[in-house]
Each structure stands twice: as structure tokens, then as C-alpha cells.
Amino acid sequence: MTADVLIIGAGPAGLACAATVLAGGLAVELVDAGHGPGGQYWRHPAPGSPPDSAPGGGTPPGPLRLPRGLRGRGGHPASDDLHHDLGTYRALVARLEEGVAVGRAVTRFGHDVWSLTRDGDGWVAASHDRGAGTERRSRGRVAVIATGAHDVALPFPGWDLPGVFTAGALQALLKGNGVVAGRRVLIAGTGPFLLPVATGLARYGAQVVGIHEAGDPRDWAAHAPAVAQNAGKVWEGLTYAAGLARHRVPVHPRSMVVAARGAGRVQSVTVAGVSETGEPVAGSERDIEVDALGVGWGFSPVIDLAVTVGCRTSMSWSGPVVEVDDDQRASVPRLFVAGETTGVGGATLALREGELAAHRILADLGRPPVSTEARLLRLRVDRSRHKAFAAAMADAHPIPAGWASTLVSETVVCRCEEVPYAAVRRAVVEEGAGDVRQVKQLTRAGMGWCQGRVCEPACRGLVRSLGARSVAEQPGQVRSKGGRGDAPTERLVALPIPLGALADGEVVERSAM
Amino acid sequence: MSRVVVVGAGIVGAACAYYAARAEWDVVVIERDQVASGTTSRGEGNLLVSDKGAGPELDLMRLSRRLWLELADELGRDELELDEKGGLVVASMPDSLAALTEFAEGQRSAGVVAQPVEDLRSLEPQLAPGLAGGVFYPEDLQVQPVLATQALLAAAIARGAELRCGTEVLGFTSGGGGDRPIGRPLRLRLGDGSTIDADAVVNAAGPWGSLLGDAFAAPVPVLPRRGFVLVTAPVGPRVRHKVYAADYVANVSSGDAGLQTSCVVEGTRGGTILIGASRERVGFDDTLDPLVVRRLAAQACALFPFLREVPLMRTYRGFRPYCPDHLPVIGPDRRVPGLVHAVGHEGAGIGLAPATGHLVTAMISGALRSRRDPRSPDVLDGVDARAFAPERFASAVTS
Ligand SMILES: Cc1cc2nc3c(=O)[nH]c(=O)nc-3n(C[C@H](O)[C@H](O)[C@H](O)COP(=O)(O)OP(=O)(O)OC[C@H]3O[C@@H](n4cnc5c(N)ncnc54)[C@H](O)[C@@H]3O)c2cc1C
Numbered sequence A: 001m002t003a004d005v006l007i008i009g010a011g012p013a014g015l016a017c018a019a020t021v022l023a024g025g026l027a028v029e030l031v032d033a034g035h036g037p038g039g040q041y042w043r044h045p046a047p048g049s050p051p052d053s054a055p056g057g058g059t060p061p062g063p064l065r066l067p068r069g070l071r072g073r074g075g076h077p078a079s080d081d082l083h084h085d086l087g088t089y090r091a092l093v094a095r096l097e098e099g100v101a102v103g104r105a106v107t108r109f110g111h112d113v114w115s116l117t118r119d120g121d122g123w124v125a126a127s128h129d130r131g132a133g134t135e136r137r138s139r140g141r142v143a144v145i146a147t148g149a150h151d152v153a154l155p156f157p158g159w160d161l162p163g164v165f166t167a168g169a170l171q172a173l174l175k176g177n178g179v180v181a182g183r184r185v186l187i188a189g190t191g192p193f194l195l196p197v198a199t200g201l202a203r204y205g206a207q208v209v210g211i212h213e214a215g216d217p218r219d220w221a222a223h224a225p226a227v228a229q230n231a232g233k234v235w236e237g238l239t240y241a242a243g244l245a246r247h248r249v250p251v252h253p254r255s256m257v258v259a260a261r262g263a264g265r266v267q268s269v270t271v272a273g274v275s276e277t278g279e280p281v282a283g284s285e286r287d288i289e290v291d292a293l294g295v296g297w298g299f300s301p302v303i304d305l306a307v308t309v310g311c312r313t314s315m316s317w318s319g320p321v322v323e324v325d326d327d328q329r330a331s332v333p334r335l336f337v338a339g340e341t342t343g344v345g346g347a348t349l350a351l352r353e354g355e356l357a358a359h360r361i362l363a364d365l366g367r368p369p370v371s372t373e374a375r376l377l378r379l380r381v382d383r384s385r386h387k388a389f390a391a392a393m394a395d396a397h398p399i400p401a402g403w404a405s406t407l408v409s410e411t412v413v414c415r416c417e418e419v420p421y422a423a424v425r426r427a428v429v430e431e432g433a434g435d436v437r438q439v440k441q442l443t444r445a446g447m448g449w450c451q452g453r454v455c456e457p458a459c460r461g462l463v464r465s466l467g468a469r470s471v472a473e474q475p476g477q478v479r480s481k482g483g484r485g486d487a488p489t490e491r492l493v494a495l496p497i498p499l500g501a502l503a504d505g506e507v508v509e510r511s512a513m
Numbered sequence B: 001m002s003r004v005v006v007v008g009a010g011i012v013g014a015a016c017a018y019y020a021a022r023a024e025w026d027v028v029v030i031e032r033d034q035v036a037s038g039t040t041s042r043g044e045g046n047l048l049v050s051d052k053g054a055g056p057e058l059d060l061m062r063l064s065r066r067l068w069l070e071l072a073d074e075l076g077r078d079e080l081e082l083d084e085k086g087g088l089v090v091a092s093m094p095d096s097l098a099a100l101t102e103f104a105e106g107q108r109s110a111g112v113v114a115q116p117v118e119d120l121r122s123l124e125p126q127l128a129p130g131l132a133g134g135v136f137y138p139e140d141l142q143v144q145p146v147l148a149t150q151a152l153l154a155a156a157i158a159r160g161a162e163l164r165c166g167t168e169v170l171g172f173t174s175g176g177g178g179d180r181p182i183g184r185p186l187r188l189r190l191g192d193g194s195t196i197d198a199d200a201v202v203n204a205a206g207p208w209g210s211l212l213g214d215a216f217a218a219p220v221p222v223l224p225r226r227g228f229v230l231v232t233a234p235v236g237p238r239v240r241h242k243v244y245a246a247d248y249v250a251n252v253s254s255g256d257a258g259l260q261t262s263c264v265v266e267g268t269r270g271g272t273i274l275i276g277a278s279r280e281r282v283g284f285d286d287t288l289d290p291l292v293v294r295r296l297a298a299q300a301c302a303l304f305p306f307l308r309e310v311p312l313m314r315t316y317r318g319f320r321p322y323c324p325d326h327l328p329v330i331g332p333d334r335r336v337p338g339l340v341h342a343v344g345h346e347g348a349g350i351g352l353a354p355a356t357g358h359l360v361t362a363m364i365s366g367a368l369r370s371r372r373d374p375r376s377p378d379v380l381d382g383v384d385a386r387a388f389a390p391e392r393f394a395s396a397v398t399s
């Protein structure tokens, strides 16, 4: 069967798009790797999953017992209270379920899409049905990529110790697995996303010993006058809203983690002040005892499927993003992109983009519009407002320029392939690697299981900072003045799939010919 | 000192630069992108004698193999990740085994070590049961192509060569080319608006070699032949050699434009399994084709059933530079004095690079004449270089 609309990703963007095109009478196939709708924002525990099945990051020192009343079914947190805007979620899911009931919507959860390719005038997504262990093909006349974002990690000495997480992973563990990752947790990094992570943990009984924010939200106004007339007040308001005061969580602006230590698991964290130029201030270090650490440096869009089909991309503050027009159309025909994949900006922005894409799809496929001009206008205004806000936030919360000065030779940059900082430095400074692709070829950084999704932001940063130095120091080296710099990394396999499933898919293909 | 400009910093350009610099030429390598950014980083690093039947390409490969081992001593085995892995060619059916046995006999008479294997699973315990038999080639080697390119260029630079990346060679300045009086250097036009004079120019532009040839009014019939390679998640050392099915040999020399796959399976240092590679002629179309991926996966699983459970982690593709007769073009172009081609190595450019650099340097230096072989003036180090001469393409000579 070929659906009218093939949607990959059932987060806020994908769901909003699905609900709207269904309302307009189109048929939808919605594919997502997760076990149900909601994406990262409305992440829910898997039915029947053990509450302490923490994926990676090491086992916590004994799962925390949640206070009675906070426990949901199976010992999970009753995760409703971790989510905002649940009314919207329920309404969208209800419309999707209606569509399934009348046979106009097909949902494929637990399906990892490994490729999206052209299929005549339309599209075919090939996925790994993890439950059945087989390959499935989903077809659509138009396709929507709404694959969201993942969080950005940067290396520092000790970041590979068990008990050190990204801020997003802490949040995902809490929402998706009901796991409070530690008893004494320190949160660090930059951006307002740190606040809900800290409150979520505090609410479920962890002692959040502090939020170490590398930026200084008190001078938001200096960065983004349009956003915050009275930055100090806005920030204070946010910290209150996040419930930090109630849980006595201290917030330390201009502070960052420079090292984590521990035997077998993180036991202490060294923090330092951050200078005006983004360097850790020498002499300002102090150690804090913890049993878990969450560091968040923002999010980076998941654009692999779009890059492979040849969509135009550009470099943004949040990493490479897919370029779209005012109707969320990508640069290749009959393909739409919505949500974080076009630029990080939060769940509301993702919802608006998903709905706007749907309106254009309805028009393209000859359906009458389902909402008024006035609503469309409001969606567009909302979209620009959220984009502007996200850009201003990013401007006010840059990754500190001197993050790499914490690295020592042995610090592992690529964890999959165990590539130390010294090897990356050698590739850039001595061998003249001019971009992440060359660093990968020379050191294997980014060749492992995660395909560089974790280490790429770090490698990009190192190419920039070390590269500038090496040109000056060693003009005669094997240097590539070229360098693809900002070109996005190609990942033709968006998610892994067993060879056996592919092999059986070959048989299916042959018998169909 | 006369200047040699090498166009292209792939493995072939790097080898030419290395040997030319060793011969004390003033070498400048000009690359429009980056070191090893073309085909060299898109393939595998198999240095195979096993897939070549007796003939000039096998001779070239045997010379190259000796040079690779010399390079490993000089530049460091680890710098190249050179591994004496050995190749195992298996035949699933008795009739393909008969063909393979005959093929191996021819190779043996050309000096290749080719050992019949009856108990395949003593060599490769994970192989599927019931395969008819195979031949083991202990001389098959492997290098990491990007590291090798880098090491060759670094060694060339240490001997005074210069590398310019991010600069494209566009052609001659007006009045260049064949009309030029003998002995006057060629003046090359570069993408940045500058020019450079060269006493000799080496076309090492890989699959873009025909475009460069056109720009020099010296066409060579090099075309791209696409190939995909699959890389699995790490599984540890479960495949010990390069293992491939006998029909691979037939595919390599096929002139058919359609898709051909016959996989070569091997384990890597990182514990991943590499499965390569398909062959099809689709121009420079780099679209992902899931069908090719599925077919390679199916063939690999048929050889090694344990792979069914192993996840595919990534795939990549490249364009082999190939000529209609599946032999490289190595040699001076009579239409443009001073221009020497070193292109069209198809799926064996990594393997053949040192011998190519060695021959090109010899040709440039005029060594070909001075080291004249008593029987044939064009035989060098046991290789009949005439088989690779640009003149062999009739249309190219007459134009
Ligand atoms: C770990 C994490 C935690 C977060 N926590 C919060 C929070 O607590 N509060 C907050 O305000 N914001 C949070 N965010 C940000 C917020 O989730 C996003 O702003 C919002 O979810 C964006 O919606 P989206 O639809 O663009 O993408 P997402 O919600 O990320 O949805 C994308 C969906 O695509 C699916 N997908 C991706 N690739 C494939 C593929 N190849 N095959 C099949 N399916 C695929 C994913 O499974 C996912 O369900 C978090 C983000 C992350 C990464």
C-alpha cells in the first residue's frame, strides 16, 4: 500500500503533521523507532519495561525508591507530571487513533528507518521492525522527515566514567525508564534546558547539588535585547518556575565542569569559573562530591535521511540543519521537513512546523484546507517568534570557546573507537586534517557504533581551534587548505539493521520483480 | 631542476609524487579538494594478486606488491596499516571450483603462490558448510588507503615536494598543448587564477582523469564504475582472511553495465566486518540504492551465516576509474609532450599505486630508455608497459 503521506518521526512535529493531514482526509503511514508516539518531548516508559533498565552510562548505585504517590504502574514515576502540554499530546494521539480505527492511518512503532529513497514519484522508507526482526518498506506519495534532535556531548577528563550522562540522557532515563540516575547529582552545561532536568530529578528524590551554567543568563539582554528587556528578572522567573528554589538547587552562572573523577564510577566533579573569553579560570577549581553528573551543551538535529536524499543543508548554531521554505518544503521535490531537524527550537516550534507542512501537503494533494487563513497566519507568526527566541537563547548560551582546554592527551574523544585527544591533535596539527571526515579517516574517530553522532561536535570544534594554530606553526605540512568544514557528514545508514533482515528483504525484492 | 606537477592527491598521485621526489625532481602536487578525498577514501585497501589472471596487470601487481613491502619497511608498517592477511577464494559448486582451479594454475605459472584448500573451515571456521572448495593466496595484502596516501605524501614532502590543496587544475594557458616548441615547459592554468610551469604533468585525477585529459586536449577513455561497501558493527576477529566467492573474478573483468555484486568479506582491526563491493556503471550518480545493499548483505550471509545477526552500521560508495579494457592508462601522451597519464586503475588503484608511481617516474626521467631491456625496449622491472600505453586506444591516437 502507498500512503498519501509517509511520516518518519512521531514526536511533536510528526504527530502534528499526521493529525492535520488526517483531518484533511489523507492516508498516513507514521514510522518511529520508539515504542509509541511522543518523541523526545512526550517520552513515556515502554509498557512492561523494568524501571531500572538504564541504557548505557553504567548502573546507578541502586535505583532510588520513589516516594509513594509519585510511583506509577510498575514502579515508574507517574510520568504525567514530568510532561507539559499533555492536553495537546492526548488530542493529537486521539486523532491518530481515530485514523487507525477508520483505516486511514498506519502506525509502525519500534521500526528503525535505515533508508529513505525515491520510489517512482514518491518515497519508500526501509525500516528494521525490531519486534519481528525483519525489514519493512513503507511507501508514500510525499514524505515528511521529522526525526528531531539528539543532545550534544563534549569530552573532558573523566567524561567516560559510569555515572556521567548528557543532560538529555538523564531526562530520557527519568521520563522513559523511571530511573533517577543518582542520589547526589550535579547538572552542568548551558541553556535553559538544564532547569527542567534539574527539577525533574529533584522532584523524584535526587539531591541536585547545583546547576553549573557556563553562560550568564543575567546578561541575556546584552545578547538578545529583543527577547529579554529585563533579563535578570526573566531568568529568576524561569528558575522559580522550574521549582529550583523549592528544592534548594543553587544555580552557578559562569561555571563549568573541567573534570570528573572516581574509581569505577564518578565520585567527584571539578568545576571552575568561566572567563569572559570562555576559558576555565585557572585557580578557581573546586571539587564537589557526586554520584552522577549530567552535562548538556544543547541539541543537534538528526538530519541523516535528508542528507542522503540530497536536501540542501546549512550550518546553524545548533549544527547542520535541513533548509526548508516557508511551507516546510525541502530542496528536493515532494519532501517536507519539520521540527528540530530544521533547527533546534523546542516542542512548540516543532508542533507549528508539523502543522504548516500538513497544510501545504493538503494543498499539493488537492485537498481543501482544514483551517482558516487566520490560523495559518498565526502559525507562521508563532514559528518566527519561536525561531527568533531559540536563536537568541543560543546566542546567550554559546559553548565556551575554551572548552577544549580541559582536555589532556589521554582523554578519549571518540568512545566507540577509543580515540584519545592526542590522536585527534596529531591528525589536525601534524597531518593537516581540514575537516571531521579527514579526522575520521586518519584516527577512526566517528567510525564506531554511534557513527560519530557523539564525537562529531567535539571533532568539529577541535579542527577549528587546533587547525587555526597549526597553519601558523607548520606551514610546510601535509595540509589541506581545502577542508569541507561545514558540510554535513553523510550517514547512508540512518539506523543499524541486521544483515539477515536485509538479506531476506533481497529475496522479497527479487520475487516482486 | 625540472619540475613535475602531479594533478590529484589520491593514492596514485601520492605514489607518483613520492617516487618523483625520490628521483630528485622538483615536485608540486595540486589537488582541488583534499588529500585522499576522492576514490581513495571510498574503497577498501585490498592489494590482491588473487583476482588477476596471468598477464600485464598481474605483473604490475606483483611489482607493486614488492614495492608495498619496501614502503612498509621505509615508512613503517603501522603508518600504512599494512597487513599480510592472505586471501581465500571459495567456490560453492563443483563447476565453479573447476574454473577456479584452472584460473589458479595460470596464476601459478606466472609466479603467484596459490594453494588449493580442501578443508575450508580449518582456515575460516565461520564459513558456511557445504562449499565445494577453494584456493588460498598468502600473498594478498592490505593497507589503509588514506593513511598510506598521507604517509607517501609526507615522505615526498620530506624530500622537498610541495602540496597545494584546494586548487583545481583547469588546463593550459592559451598557446599551450601540442603546438608548443619542444623543451618549453607547459604552463598550467589553476582555479585560483594563477599559473604554474611544469616540465612534466602527471594526470592522476582518478575517475575525473578523462575530464582532465579533455582539458589538455588529450582525451583518455576513463569512466566511473560505482561501488558500495558495507561495514558492520564490531564483532571481533571472526573472519581471518579476505574471503570471496569465485565469481568475483568474472565480475571484475565484466563489461556489463548492469549491477554486479559478488562480495569480498573481511574483518578489520576495529573488529568490524567489511563487505565489498558492488560494480555498476551509472555515471557519477551517488544515490543510495538499497537494492545493492541488500544484495551484498545476502551474499555475505550466504558465505558467513553468523553475519545474519550482525547489524549493518554504515555503507559508503565510490567511483572506480575504469577503462574499456580494464587496464590502467600509464604513460606519456604523444599528443602533448610532457603529459603523462596515471589513471584508470579501476578496483585495483590502491594495489597498483606504487608500481604506477615507479613506472611514471622512470618514464619521466627517461629511465625507460636507459634501462632498456634486451628483449623489449618497453619492459621495465618485468612489466610490459606497452599494455598500459595511452596509444592503445585507437581513437585517442588518431585525434
Ligand atoms: C534526550 C532529550 C530529552 C529532551 N527532554 C526535553 C524536556 O524534558 N523538555 C523539553 O521542553 N524539551 C526536551 N527536549 C527537546 C524536545 O524534545 C524537542 O524540542 C521536541 O521533542 C522536538 O520535537 P520533534 O518532533 O522535532 O522531535 P522529537 O521529539 O525528537 O521526535 C523525533 C522522533 O523521530 C524518531 N526517529 C528519529 N530518527 C528515526 C529513524 N531513523 N527511524 C525511526 N524513527 C526515528 C525518534 O524516535 C523520535 O520519536 C529533549 C530532547 C532530547 C534529545
Ligand SMILES: Cc1cc2nc3c(=O)[nH]c(=O)nc-3n(C[C@H](O)[C@H](O)[C@H](O)COP(=O)(O)OP(=O)(O)OC[C@H]3O[C@@H](n4cnc5c(N)ncnc54)[C@H](O)[C@@H]3O)c2cc1C
Pocket: B007, B008, B009, B010, B011, B012, B013, B030, B031, B032, B033, B034, B035, B036, B037, B038, B039, B040, B041, B042, B043, B044, B045, B046, B047, B167, B168, B169, B170, B204, B205, B206, B207, B208, B209, B212, B226, B227, B228, B229, B276, B277, B278, B317, B318, B319, B320, B321, B342, B343, B344, B345, B346, B347, B348, B349, B350, B351, B352
Ligand atoms: C567501492 C570500492 C572499493 C575498492 N576497493 C579497492 C581495493 O580493495 N583495492 C584497490 O586496490 N582498489 C580498490 N578500489 C579502487 C581504488 O579506490 C581506486 O582505484 C584508487 O583509489 C584510485 O586512486 P586515484 O589516486 O587514481 O584516484 P582518486 O583517489 O579519485 O584521486 C584523484 C584526485 O584527483 C583530484 N582531481 C581531479 N581532478 C582534478 C583537477 N582538475 N585539479 C586538481 N585535482 C583534481 C580529485 O579531487 C581526487 O582527489 C575500490 C574502489 C571502490 C569505489
